[in-house]
Amino acid sequence: MSSSIAQLRKFVAPEIIFGDGSRHAVANYAQTFGAHRILLVSDPGVLAAGWVAEVEADLAACGIPCHRFLQVSPNPRAEEVMAGARVYRDYGCDAIVAVGGGSPMDCAKGIGIVVAHDGHILDFEGVDTIRVPIPPLIFIPSTAGTSADVSQFAIISDPQRRMKFSIISKSVVPDVSLIDPQVTLTMDPFLTACTGVDALVHAIEAFVSTGSGPLTDSHALEAMRLINANLVALVDNPHDGELRAQVMLGSMQAGLAFSNAILGAVHAMSHSLGGFLDLPHGLCNSMLLEHVVAFNFEAAPERFIRVAQTLGIDCRGLSQQSIKQRLIAHLVELKRAVGLAGTLGSAGVRSSDVPFLAEHAVEDPCILTNPRRSCLRDVAVVYEEAL
Numbered sequence: 254m255s256s257s258i259a260q261l262r263k264f265v266a267p268e269i270i271f272g273d274g275s276r277h278a279v280a281n282y283a284q285t286f287g288a289h290r291i292l293l294v295s296d297p298g299v300l301a302a303g304w305v306a307e308v309e310a311d312l313a314a315c316g317i318p319c320h321r322f323l324q325v326s327p328n329p330r331a332e333e334v335m336a337g338a339r340v341y342r343d344y345g346c347d348a349i350v351a352v353g354g355g356s357p358m359d360c361a362k363g364i365g366i367v368v369a370h371d372g373h374i375l376d377f378e379g380v381d382t383i384r385v386p387i388p389p390l391i392f393i394p395s396t397a398g399t400s401a402d403v404s405q406f407a408i409i410s411d412p413q414r415r416m417k418f419s420i421i422s423k424s425v426v427p428d429v430s431l432i433d434p435q436v437t438l439t440m441d442p443f444l445t446a447c448t449g450v451d452a453l454v455h456a457i458e459a460f461v462s463t464g465s466g467p468l469t470d471s472h473a474l475e476a477m478r479l480i481n482a483n484l485v486a487l488v489d490n491p492h493d494g495e496l497r498a499q500v501m502l503g504s505m506q507a508g509l510a511f512s513n514a515i516l517g518a519v520h521a522m523s524h525s526l527g528g529f530l531d532l533p534h535g536l537c538n539s540m541l542l543e544h545v546v547a548f549n550f551e552a553a554p555e556r557f558i559r560v561a562q563t564l565g566i567d568c569r570g571l572s573q574q575s576i577k578q579r580l581i582a583h584l585v586e587l588k589r590a591v592g593l594a595g596t597l598g599s600a601g602v603r604s605s606d607v608p609f610l611a612e613h614a615v616e617d618p619c620i621l622t623n624p625r626r627s628c629l630r631d632v633a634v635v636y637e638e639a640l
Contacts, residue, residue, distance in 0.1 A: 264468045264513050265405055267392075267427040271505065273494070276393045276433040279308055279350060280315035286389040286428070288348035291319035292341045294361040296327075299353040299395050302439035308352050308393065320344045325353070325360045328410040328417065328531055334363035334374045341368050341388075348389040352436075354448070355399030355408070355534065358392050362407035362425040365390060374409060375418075380618055383424040390427040395436045397501040398448025398535055400455060400508025402430040410528050416613045417528035426512070432505055434498040442488045445500075446591035447535030449484040452476065452504040453587075454538045458517040459510035461549065461556045462622040466514070473510035477563045479503030485590045518627055519545045521617035522636065525610045530601055539593040540600065543581045544639045550577045552625035598640040607636045 270278055283291060291312060295305045300323055312319050322337045341349070341364055351361035363374045365387035370377070377383060392402040401407070407420040440448070456476035459469055480503040487496040522545070523537035550557050554573050561568055561580040568576050588594060602610070611633040614620065620627055 260466065262466045262468050265423045265426050266509055266512070267403055267430045269403065269430050269432060269505070271432045271502070273433060273435050273498070275431045276308065276436055277311055278431055279391055279393065280311045280317060282391050282429045283312060283317050283348060283350070284315060286348050288317060288389065290344060290346045291317060292322055292337070292344070292346040292349045292364065293319040294322050294325065294337060294349060294351040294357045294364065295353045296323055296325040296357050299357065302395070304352050304393070304395060304436055304439070308350060312350075319350065320346065325357050326410070327356055327533065328527055329356045329360035329363065330410045330412055331374050334360055334367060334409060337364040338367035346388075348391065350391045350393070352393040352395060354394065354396035355401045358394065358399070358401035359407045359409060361390060361392070362401070362420070363409055366407070366420065366425070375411065377420050378418040380421045382420065383422045387424055391429045391431065392427040393431045393433065393436060396440060396444060396448040397437050397497070397504040398451040400452065400504055400511070402427055402432065403505060403508040404512035406512065408524060410531070415529050417524040419524065419618050421618055432501060434494065434501040437497050437501060438492060438494070440491070442491055443592065445491060446484070446488050446593050447533050447539070448504070449480055449487070449500055449535075449591065450539045450542070450588060450593060451535035452500070452507045453480045453484070454519050454542055455507035455511040455516065456480065456503075457546070457560055458519055459507065459514040460560060461553045461624045462514040462517055463624060464514045464622045469510045469514040472506040473514070474559070474563050476503045476507035476510060477560065479506065481564045481587070485587065488591045515622040516619040517545070517623035518549065518614070518620055518632065518635070521620040521623070522610070522614045522632060524617050524619070525613040526597070526602070528613070529606065529610060532600060536593065536595070536600070539588050540595055540597050541635070541639055542588070543584045544635050546584065547577070547581055548631070548635050549623065549625045556624070596640060597636065602640060604637065604640065607633050610636055
């Protein structure tokens with residue numbers, strides 16, 4: 254059979270508990286895994302917001318001690334992963350809880366890899382490099398965007414090479430994701446915008462990916478609908494719990510889509526850019542989005558037309574070129590409405606940096622599922638257009 258539905262597909266996902274208060278199930282799941290001492294991975298910002306102490310209290314109430322590891326940068330670094338692994342071993346931990354955004358969650362995944370293999374995190378760059386099971390992972394996301402809580406990706410920065418690298422394996426899909434919209438109420442508008450646009454890019458790239466299929470398309474389309482309909486209002490009304498829930502649900506749907514369909518050139522280029530200048534990941538995505546869409550459109554016009562329709566663009570009677578222009582204009586306006594109108598040049602990128610960025614972007618695994626085959630020069634041109 255040759256239909257796309259008949260092709261073999263794999264879909265990986267954690268056990269998910271979604272809804273207000275779901276974070277309080279952390280101790281129950283720790284007990285289910287037989288945990289006796291938890292490594293609690295987070296960062297100073299999440300600590301200040303109060304979520305770390307709350308998780309500690311829930312675990313302590315069930316007689317489960319934990320040890321904090323908070324030395325996590327906004328883009329988690331290889332040496333931080335190694336430091337966390339030492340703490341895990343020193344305190345005899347047997348499970349990991351991460352509460353925070355993508356950085357603590359990715360760092361927690363890296364720590365699990367290192368303690369399971371007794372190696373260095375740099376040894377596991379790439380796809381399916383993990384050979385033995387890692388400790389149980391229980392994640393409580395504090396942002397609505399990165400979807401590290403449902404994905405088979407871990408993104409780590411290597412300051413020595415000034416780049417981020419990807420680890421892709423179903424072994425780093427968390428065992429349990431406690432997705433609680435209330436935890437995102439402490440996000441400021443800028444972080445809300447960055448992570449929300451990141452989630453939208455996840456959904457778009459997953460839908461046009463060469464790895465997309467029936468199991469991922471429905472999640473990607475629903476994610477686009479939810480984020481497009483609610484993100485601008487949420488940035489304007491950051492304490493609205495219902496808007497938080499809608500964007501959080503969209504982020505989860507986008508994560509399930511991209512974890513299985515993988516991504517494309519926006520993320521390949523964003524990983525290179527974020528590692529080079531240590532910029533917020535969602536901001537990097539936002540500066541590249543419309544330029545990559547313009548590059549990719551002709552390679553998958555039917556898919557991008559569906560994206561445009563899902564984002565509320567009336568495509569009736571329009572040529573493909575007109576739809577492309579309206580889609581790009583819509584994405585630019587959405588970014589402007591949430592306060593993300595910067596360019597690569599305004600972020601500090603120079604024309605002389607482009608060869609370095611392009612070289613690392615074409616080596617990123619996400620480039621492999623981009624709908625348009627991309628050579629070094631193609632990627633360099635897109636970077637130049639985004640300056």
